[in-house]
Amino acid sequence: MIEGVELFPLQRYEDERGWFTELMRASVVDRQIKQSNLVFSRKGVIRGLHYHERGQNDLFACLQGLVRVVVLDRESAETFTVDIGDDNPVVVFVPGHHAHGYEALTDSLFLYHVTEEYDADDPDEHGLCWADPRVKHLWSTQSPILSERDLAACS
Numbered sequence: 001m002i003e004g005v006e007l008f009p010l011q012r013y014e015d016e017r018g019w020f021t022e023l024m025r026a027s028v029v030d031r032q033i034k035q036s037n038l039v040f041s042r043k044g045v046i047r048g049l050h051y052h053e054r055g056q057n058d059l060f061a062c063l064q065g066l067v068r069v070v071v072l073d074r075e076s077a078e079t080f081t082v083d084i085g086d087d088n089p090v091v092v093f094v095p096g097h098h099a100h101g102y103e104a105l106t107d108s109l110f111l112y113h114v115t116e117e118y119d120a121d122d123p124d125e126h127g128l129c130w131a132d133p134r135v136k137h138l139w140s141t142q143s144p145i146l147s148e149r150d151l152a153a154c155s
Contacts, residue, residue, distance in 0.1 A: 002073045002080045004095035010061075012089065023061050023091060024113060031057060031115040038111050041067070041104035046144035048101015049128040049135065049153070056096040056116040056124055060084070065108030070138050072099040072128070081138045099128045103139050127153035 001007075008028065013020045024033070041047065049072060060069055062085030069092050071080040084090050085108060094100045102110065116124065130136075130144060131154060 002071055002078050002098060005071055005080050006093040007082065008091040010089040010091060024059055029059060029093065033113040034115055035117045036111065036113045041108050041110060042145065043104050043106050044141055044145050045104045046101060046130045046139060046146060048150065049099040049130055049132065050101060051099040051126050052096035052124045053126065054124045056114050058094045058096060058100065059113040060092040060094065061111045063109040063111055065104065065106040067108050067110055068103045068105055068140060070101055070135050072135050074099055077134050079135055079138060101130060103141065103144065105140060129154035
């Protein structure tokens with residue numbers, strides 16, 4: 001596994017009312033969570049690859065559906081991938097200096113906590129092409145649905 005990337009298995013406690021799962025504990029994240037984002041993605045969407053120069057870290061959880069998380073250590077070219085969500089209830093911690101992204105393998109609801117607030121006037125969001133040769137083989141699709149920004153990273 002890439003240095004600093006961690007998986008935290010989730011435990012679901014069920015009874016006649018429904019279920020409960022703890023997603024995050026501050027004691028396992030090295031810095032305070034400052035923003036949370038909730039994203040719905042249709043099957044076939046790839047978001048990323050993104051990385052941060054000023055130290056933002058991410059904690060990923062798929063709340064519904066299934067996503068493939070892909071991480072690239074930009075210095076060593078080491079890669080890591082894991083499918084998370086309904087079939088594998090884990091949370092993934094990614095140090096932000098690693099390039100990271102995810103692919104919606106099904107329609108999915110994705111939550112990520114970050115250790116820095118997004119600043120539209122001075123964003124710390126940098127991109128690599130999803131089809132970078134170091135990771136292209138890790139995605140399940142070769143014709144993803146991409147945002148304009150993620151498309152631009154491939155130019």
